[in-house]
Amino acid sequence: YAIGGNDTAARLAGININxxxxxxYALIGTVAAVAGILLTARTGSGQPVSxxxxxxxxxxxxxxxxxxxLKGGKGGIGGTLLAV
Incomplete structure (x- = not known):
């Protein structure tokens, strides 16, 4: 939350932002790869927009x-799962 709200303040608070x-980013890449594999399995095709x-x-x-x-800093997984 701190990095999404104000990264400068988070850096000054001593959080190692990098x-x-x-x-x-590594987690997002892994989740995107799993999503790509699932989409390929679902459609049976490797097309980028299928x-x-x-x-x-x-x-x-x-x-x-x-x-x-939408500007960052607030939110949670629980509410998003309920919205889905």
Whole structure:
């Protein structure tokens, strides 16, 4: 929450921002790879747009309805799961 709200304040508070950003990007990459494998298994094809067109708006809507602030710093997984 601190990094998403104000990274300068988080850095001044002593939080190692680079360590957390690298960890979050690695986690996002892993989750994206798993999602790609699942999408390929579902559609039986390796096309870049097969079966995934229009899911971006649905993902943003679920996050917004779940209570996540679109500017960052606030939100949680529980509300997003309920919104989905």
């Amino acid at each position: 360590k957390y950003l690298i960890a979050v 079966g995934s067109e229009g899911l971006e708006l649905k993902a943003i809507t679920a996050a917004a309805l779940g209570g996540a602030a």
